[in-house]
Amino acid sequence: MPTMTSADLRVHNQVRLLRAVHDSPGPLTRAEAARRLDVGRNTAAALVGELEEAGLLHEVPAAASGRGRPTTNLVPHSGGPVVYAADVREDSWMLAAFGLGGAMTELERGEHDRTPAVFADLRRAVAAHATARLAAVGLAIAGPILDGRLLHISHLGWDEVDLDRHLGSDWPSAVAGNDARLAGLAEARRGVLRGTGTAMHFHIDFDIGGTLLLDGRAQPGAHGIAGEFGHMPLTGSPLECMCGVRGCWSLDVGTNALARRFGGEPGYGSGRRLGREILASAEAGYVEAGRAIDDNAAALGRGLGALANAVDPEAISLSGLGIDLLRLRRDLIEAELAAGLMAFRRSRPPRLLAGTVGEMGPLRGAAEIAWDAILTPEWVGARL
Amino acid sequence: MPTMTSADLRVHNQVRLLRAVHDSPGPLTRAEAARRLDVGRNTAAALVGELEEAGLLHEVPAAASGRGRPTTNLVPHSGGPVVYAADVREDSWMLAAFGLGGAMTELERGEHDRTPAVFADLRRAVAAHATARLAAVGLAIAGPILDGRLLHISHLGWDEVDLDRHLGSDWPSAVAGNDARLAGLAEARRGVLRGTGTAMHFHIDFDIGGTLLLDGRAQPGAHGIAGEFGHMPLTGSPLECMCGVRGCWSLDVGTNALARRFGGEPGYGSGRRLGREILASAEAGYVEAGRAIDDNAAALGRGLGALANAVDPEAISLSGLGIDLLRLRRDLIEAELAAGLMAFRRSRPPRLLAGTVGEMGPLRGAAEIAWDAILTPEWVGARL
């Protein structure tokens, strides 16, 4: 609970108003905003007026809907702040701009050579698209980020890659997060998990990453490296994992597990490709491939059940391969999930949902954490 | 972010002041409170004055400490609100009163016959000690509580015991929580986890219960039944658990696991007694007992490592048998914990701490949730 004086109230309510605009799925009218914030029409007028003055919001006449005097829609200011978000994957990257409300404009994308040189590319790209309007940069990275700085991505051979060193400090407040966590955040803010209290999201690719979502916030943990659910021994694999632990859940779920089964080489690239082929074979009816998919789905469900005992989520959403598994073997996943649930919980299992944000999940999540850095009393207050 | 008007500011700051008094480890002076809340001395005077008026706080002259005009200590009002907290265990119960700041007064305790009739006893006890000052009741129960109402305690044969039915509704705002969760909350508020951001607590008794603590709040999950970490298959046990799942961590950790090893009957009572005897034997140097303790400790550490990968806690505290295991085999627990951690995390393992609140942890935690129900703008505002 922060200190607050009557003067701080204005900024407090202005932030609430901006958040309402940002979070609103559709266009938000001034009258509706007043209702949502539970302030009078007069107060809303004052708030909006000052935000317009500060170049943070713009009013445009709204199409009349029904009786009554028509109102205005609250839209981003043409000169207002934007955030850039980048998604750095194992072999490619992408940079996009996001306005208030979440409108995306792709800026640039590229491949990279699997060395930290990608961050130099990114830096160049941000500089190339620099604007005075740029207010924050959000980064999604396919690996754990310790204390917001140090990357440890074993399959790329990145051992203690220092983000600060590679990115420099010429950007306004850069914030970074794990891709799976940010994908989950995107689902919680703009996808299928919107409005949930306690939820989990899992992105299934060559392995599993995930996050715990509480009231629309993705939990980072003490050092920003929470969410490695894939590296818990939930399904009894006897193998040793690249992470240094034996028996990880990820050894049984994801495209690496599929590839390994057919003698393919597990790995982020080849494993993923082979895994996709196996998925296609299974869909085409090949029995062996189908069995592999079954085992993958079963292991997924079993692990989710175990986690549900600990977390008691209202809903669990999946992305990546998880969406395919859900499409092909939902019954199996749900059966195994139930088998992993303590008996008394089986009458109220968590809802199991396919993510709706899509491939851009990490990017959208990165935009959200960047906006979170902006939509604070401090930043808005300084902007006037 | 709640709506706030200038009139709400008063209550907001009054709640902050009461919380500061409640959370302060030692006596809190008015001057120090003003600094902590970051309000002026004049404002603090006004806040305290109104709270004294409302019978929520009392000022007593403070012993002068160093230079300067002496100030007053903020202490509970002699007619102010108290909360009652009850701890209902498998065969006994206890009721106590807690004042603002956490001062405890035991009211009554008793055995029970392992049927829900205990709640009638409890109801009688609360009625017997009824006061106009009673503002809320907190309940710690040794089992999961679904949606704050339905108990499912398999080893007692309680299947869908409805708390509301057994307790009636003649109490002011009763809140209930799982005992392990509340023990963790007590550590986070008044024990070894005070001040942590992301932390976990585990109470090890005949099995394992726990909770995730974020900024001093114990996470309840969607239905209030989060925290059953003991019912995840973290250590590869082949056995079937009473909870209905195979391979639970709890099958390898806790007094039941010790008892089972020596052919004893697992169970909350006998298992616990036998487990304690084995612990004593191990301390006395008996080799077989020592091995059993070793295995228990190793399984504990291994599970904690797995969970730390997912949660990234800054600290993990233990209570119950966990304190003994930590005392006897900390090295083993830490080694196994490290082995379960992803390699890159091993340089920053979570701090592993023995809880300091003690046996009354669940009771103190129950008092905390009861006070949480009181120290809100709504309640304080209504009280004037």
Add this chain to the structure above:
DNA sequence: GGTTTTTGTTCGCCTCAAGAACTTAACAGC
């Protein structure tokens, strides 16, 4: 006994949101 330090107290100032009363701009019905 004077000085320093810390705190309590009083008073004027500025800001905020609320509420009431009024105005404006659409739609609906005849």
Add this chain to the structure above:
DNA sequence: GCTGTTAAGTTCTTGAGGCGAACAAAAACC
């Protein structure tokens, strides 16, 4: 096409909150 209804916008007054400045009080220090 006119009038009534409905929902918003606008204006002004009002009460409350916290702050800062100036002053008073009560202890310790020298």
